[in-house]
């Protein structure tokens with residue numbers, strides 16, 4: 270379905286036009302990006318110690334020299350009362366190239382998750398491509414998790430570290446997967462990964478799938494975009510079958526069936542060009558004997574969840590809520 274058929278409210282159409290402008294004009298032939306242009310339009314929200322719609326947030330440095338930090342969101346405890354909260358460690362999307370936890374769309378989205386899900390959220394700022402390529406993002410993500418594990422009592426007040434979920438959207442979903450694989454080989458002292466929530470995760474490969482061809486004109490993500498993102502992210506000389514992109518592909522190096530891997534929820538959208546890669550991810554996890562759920566919103570496109578105004582956003586939030594509840598209930602019996 271061509272993107273022109275997707276009806277968006279005017280404000281969102283303008284945001285899409287602005288986003289396309291930035292993406293198209295910031296990329297250079299020589300593989301670098303115009304960071305000044307990107308930053309100029311990366312509108313940011315500050316953290317907020319006073320509750321904003323029932324959510325408080327603060328920025329916390331992990332390692333200043335590599336700009337590794339996270340924004341911690343918690344529900345206003347005076348409103349929700351006692352009880353210990355689960356914690357969701359979140360990786361934002363943006364093709365590994367764009368955005369940060371403070372970018373307004375991701376800040377709004379994380380606050381929506383906190384409000385609706387009654388969870389703390391730790392949104393990680395990892396270094397970006399092309400200035401820093403694979404595997405920098407996976408290392409930053411995993412180090413953030415280790416830092417949380419080491420500093421649970423200092424950082425995560427009112428949080429139960431045994432109720433930890435990994436989550437991410439798009440490139441952040443890819444990141445969450447690879448962090449989960451690393452975490453499977455590591456003994457955390459306090460954190461326990463109960464689940465992984467992959468929201469329209471960014472996977473790929475050399476093959477051109479049907480959804481890549483059919484949905485190639487999505488408003489926020491085109492085939493040209495994904496090709497560019499992979500080229501900028503993967504090691505020089507690799508093709509898209511590199512195992513970072515094609516995790517169950519011909520060059521796959523990790524046998525997931527042998528990895529301690531958390532129960533997974535994959536959220537898909539009918540108009541996403543990445544849909545077929547997400548289905549392969551689902552099939553791969555299933556074949557490896559992992560617990561995995563798949564939920565599809567037939568009318569959503571890539572990235573549409575960040576627009577709280579669109580009905581698909583609430584659909585995804587409800588899916589995440591049911592998944593978390595299912596696993597939290599298991600823990601309690």
Ligand SMILES: *[C@@H]1O[C@H](CO)[C@@H](O)[C@H](O)[C@H]1NC(C)=O
Pocket residue numbers: 297299301
């Ligand atoms: C890439 O192009 C930009 C602008 O044309 C230039 O400023 C930059 O130095 C180039 N970088 C490399 C690595 O060639």
Ligand SMILES: *[C@@H]1O[C@H](CO)[C@@H](O)[C@H](O)[C@H]1NC(C)=O
Pocket residue numbers: 505506
């Ligand atoms: C990538 O590899 C090619 C061929 O080996 C080489 O010519 C090129 O300079 C490399 N580019 C970077 C950015 O390292």
